[in-house]
Every structure is written in structure tokens, then in C-alpha cells.
Amino acid sequence: MSILDHDCFGKVARRYTMLIDVGYLYAAAAELLLQASSRREYKVDAENLITTLIERAAQHLPDGELLRVYWFDAARDRVPTVDQRVIAPMEFVKVRLGNLNSRGQQKGVDAMIRTDLEQLARHRAIQEAILLAGDEDMVPAVEIAQAYGVRVHVWGVEPPYGTNQAERLVWEADTTDTITAEFCRPYFTKIGTAAEAAAKIVGAPIAAPTPPQPSPASVFGQRHSVAVTMSAAQALEEAEQARPSFVRSRNGERLDQETVTSIGEYVAHKWILTRGRENIADLLPGPTLPTVIDKELLVEAEKELGYSLRDHPGARIWVRDGFWERVNREFDIER
Structure with a gap:
């Protein structure tokens, strides 16, 4: 023993x-x-x-x-x-x-x-x-x-x-x-309604609820989901086609905001296809991600860039901005 x-x-x-x-x-x-x-x-x-x-x-x-x-x-x-x-x-x-x-x-x-x-x-x-x-x-x-x-x-x-x-x-x-x-x-x-989630993002006042109202996940879950209609391999293939192309500077030290933001959008696009819209809807209203998910986002972005973002706090913000731009566009949430 x-x-x-x-x-x-x-x-x-x-x-x-x-x-x-x-x-x-x-x-x-x-x-x-x-x-x-x-x-x-x-x-x-x-x-x-x-x-x-x-x-x-x-x-x-x-x-x-x-x-x-x-x-x-x-x-x-x-x-x-x-x-x-x-x-x-x-x-x-x-x-x-x-x-x-x-x-x-x-x-x-x-x-x-x-x-x-x-x-x-x-x-x-x-x-x-x-x-x-x-x-x-x-x-x-x-x-x-x-x-x-x-x-x-x-x-x-x-x-x-x-x-x-x-x-x-x-x-x-x-x-x-x-x-x-x-x-x-x-x-x-x-949890609140889809309207409440959108209002929170744009800072608009939230109207008094009139029960019963559907939750964000139930609203989004009823909408057409690409992940449900295609296999995992097909979803990954479609995500691969959406990968942005870019050229880094020769010395590899400068990170372009547009490039980094596009990487954040790409990761969001891939997650929507492979993990499903319903799971991504659980992240709303944002813009703060759970620590574990945020870490996954940054790790995937670094893999795509071939570049560590550890010493680039501004670039990490661009990745998150791109991620939320794609998610909000997916669910018709205006910012």
C-alpha cells in the first residue's frame, strides 16, 4: 500500500x-x-x-x-x-x-x-x-x-x-x-433572448422581457446549420478553402492588422463549421471568451501565422476582433 x-x-x-x-x-x-x-x-x-x-x-x-x-x-x-x-x-x-x-x-x-x-x-x-x-x-x-x-x-x-x-x-x-x-x-x-444578447453588444437599452421568450441557443439552433448537413471532413475542407493567404514581412517582426484580423475570422469560420453553430452561440453575447477557449483561439492563430503572439498584446486583440466579427456576422448581430 x-x-x-x-x-x-x-x-x-x-x-x-x-x-x-x-x-x-x-x-x-x-x-x-x-x-x-x-x-x-x-x-x-x-x-x-x-x-x-x-x-x-x-x-x-x-x-x-x-x-x-x-x-x-x-x-x-x-x-x-x-x-x-x-x-x-x-x-x-x-x-x-x-x-x-x-x-x-x-x-x-x-x-x-x-x-x-x-x-x-x-x-x-x-x-x-x-x-x-x-x-x-x-x-x-x-x-x-x-x-x-x-x-x-x-x-x-x-x-x-x-x-x-x-x-x-x-x-x-x-x-x-x-x-x-x-x-x-x-x-x-x-439566460436572456437573442435580442438581449445583441443589445448588450451594441450598448442599446434592453426592453422588458415578455415571457415566454426563446434563448439565444434555441433561436440559433433552429436556424440552418452547415455542420448538421455535412460530414466533419467536408466541414474541414470548406474551412480550408476559406483560409486567408498572406505574406509576412521579410524580417518576420511586423504583424499587419488586416492579416491578423483575417486569421481570427478564419478560426471563427472553421469553428462554426466543425463545432456547430449551436456551440458557438454559447459564446454570445461576448466579447469576452472563457479562458480555455481564448487560449485555443490564440494557439490556432499562432499556428496559422507561424508566429508567436506572446509578446504582441495588440496582435492578440486583433485576433479576437476578427473572431467576433465573423461570429457576429454569422448570427446577424450588428456592432
Whole structure:
């Protein structure tokens, strides 16, 4: 047994993991807090939510050692969304993606949760597991994990009424706990309309909302999407055709604003084609990008330029400007 498995007093630390069914967590919390039934109707501060869940687990199992958090979500064709790409680099967090079909239904997520729980138990990687889920399909995996000596703690989200977890899942748990509305509230926010997003960009006053109104993602998602009608290879080929041509100065030190801006536009164009308009719509209203996405944008721009932008803050701004010019043009948002 590794020295890492003992605390300073020589006591064996019981290693645990957290397995979180994001579809259940988000849907239950959104219904409880916002009366929302679609993920397009709200935003989640997932980074801080995960951090707080980890802190809660440490309080629940004070003598334990966290192995990692498994974050089970879904994405269309398993292409990560903006939010999922932001979560993926977090320490001790493993993002697992199932498929999201055309009707918004998750496929393969439950199977991944069951497999990971069973494998972790079978290989003695954990002694405790916190399972945040509600589906009865989890019961066989819970029973198998328990047969290997793992204690399974089932967490659920406070239901607005009745119950939102399968009765058998609750029965099989070693312990249960409830995440309350007060716990979830800081991390869930109802998003505005397309008109509000555009108004925010141009600085115009926002008219009082008249519910019900569609969210930006739902408005954009209903419009024709090139990514849906072509294969990934075709999308990349079309993006390749849009790559700007340019010639840098001989000494390679001067960066032309028009050139750099065009590179930002090209990256935006490629992302729209390959990642889909709906995912790019999640970046609106802008103009600030999540740190992880901003870094990806700059890295791709540097690859296209063959030139580091580390010492050129002005050029980095030009790249971002070009990116937003293309995105705003895609969604008919005037600046």
C-alpha cells in the first residue's frame, strides 16, 4: 500500500471518487430553481459548482482521499461544447461524454457510469463512491461495487415535489444525501433572448422581457446549420478553402492588422463549421471568451501565422476582433 494511502497518524485513508450524472444534476436543479425544462434556457457556472461539490464531499468523508471526479455529460457527435471544454482541464476532473441525439436525449451516459463504478470497485481503486444520479439503471452497478466492499453514497437534488430519484436506487445506497436549492442557486442562471444578447453588444437599452421568450441557443439552433448537413471532413475542407493567404514581412517582426484580423475570422469560420453553430452561440453575447477557449483561439492563430503572439498584446486583440466579427456576422448581430 502506498504511503499516500495513510494520513500523518498512520491511519489508512479511504480513497473515494465522485460520479456525477450531469444530465440529472442540471435537469433537476433547473426544474427546482428556474422551472426550466431545456438546457438551452439556462447557464451553469460549472467550474465553481464542481469545486463546491468537491468541498462538500470532503466534509461528507473527512477521513477520505479524493481519487477524482467523473463528470458524465453528453454532446452531439461527442464534440465537446464550450462549457465542457472549460471543465476538462480542471484538476482531478475527468469529463466523460456520451452522445446527444437530434431530440436532445443522452445516449451511452448511464452505461459509462456503470462501467466506471464497477471497474473502480473491481480493481480496488476506491473504498467509497459518491454517486450523484437518479436513474434505476444505476442499481446493478451499485450492487456490484458493494460486493467488492465499496460503500456507495447516493446524492440527489432536492425535488420541487415528490421525488426525482428511483426508489430502488435510494434503497440500495449505503447512505443518501440531498443537495438543496440553496446549494445550487448560485450556479444556475436563466439566460436572456437573442435580442438581449445583441443589445448588450451594441450598448442599446434592453426592453422588458415578455415571457415566454426563446434563448439565444434555441433561436440559433433552429436556424440552418452547415455542420448538421455535412460530414466533419467536408466541414474541414470548406474551412480550408476559406483560409486567408498572406505574406509576412521579410524580417518576420511586423504583424499587419488586416492579416491578423483575417486569421481570427478564419478560426471563427472553421469553428462554426466543425463545432456547430449551436456551440458557438454559447459564446454570445461576448466579447469576452472563457479562458480555455481564448487560449485555443490564440494557439490556432499562432499556428496559422507561424508566429508567436506572446509578446504582441495588440496582435492578440486583433485576433479576437476578427473572431467576433465573423461570429457576429454569422448570427446577424450588428456592432
